[in-house]
Amino acid sequence: MPELPEVETICRRLASRLRGGVILDIDLLRPGILRAGDIKTLSRKVITAVRRLGKLVIIETGGELVIFHLKMTGNLLLLEDKQPGRHCHLVIHGLDRDGIDFFLHFHDMRRFGYLCVLPSSDGASGPPICLLGPDALCISQRDFISLLDSTRRRIKSLLLDQSKIAGIGNIYADEILFWSRINPITPSRELSIRQKRSLYSNMGKVLREAIDQGGSSVSNYVTPAGTKGSFQKKHAVYRRRGQPCPVCLETIVRKSVGGRGTYFCPACQAPVPRCKKRK
DNA sequence: GGGCTCCTGGAT
């Protein structure tokens, strides 16, 4: 799915068009995607904001939070009409601030995605929002290092755990670990202090650069306008098995970590030998 | 930790 940079791109572009607009009609083509709330309550509501939390897209009205999780293949598109595409599950029709019709389509080929309509008053205190740890772009270095020190889990699995730190997915975990020269299965607590600081710094750097590039279009991610992101052109390791490392020219390898395809440079990201007690 | 599940589809 869209990860933090893709979701941030989607939210920014939706916000610029939808903020100040009003919702008129809602077509819920596949009711199963609505996980909580009543979609009809959105009729005649004014959109006050569109923001991101972790990988969630949150559309705010006067009284409700509309929360989308796009999972692997979800897309939010601003189209000219309500004609649903092959995998369209929801269309929200409204008028933007200038009185021009908008049609917000929710498409999702694999149908893992969902949405919730929750009251603004206490929606954030329940799932899915309450299940998220601090956002990867908001966490302080101090809190991040405390998190790393709190467990011996493999660093890649920890970065992917949304309840500990929200927003990083499979692409950016691999890219961040590469630039930090860290092997993905290193227990987080065993990283050197230098590596922990490097990880924090590269997390911000990689995510912000990816946002500047409109995210990564490796499969079917597109912005609400249907355009592709370009950060995939800058991937150092993700889905580059068999290709040369951009730093040392060693061959990139793929292995499974926590059930996820994991790409890394076996030279730049060699495991740090542990100090073993000898008997 | 690993494995399976929800789905559809692209690549080889």
Added chain:
DNA sequence: ATCCAGGAGCCC
């Protein structure tokens, strides 16, 4: 035909 896929919950 088989493997892989921007996620994540559930089971052991």
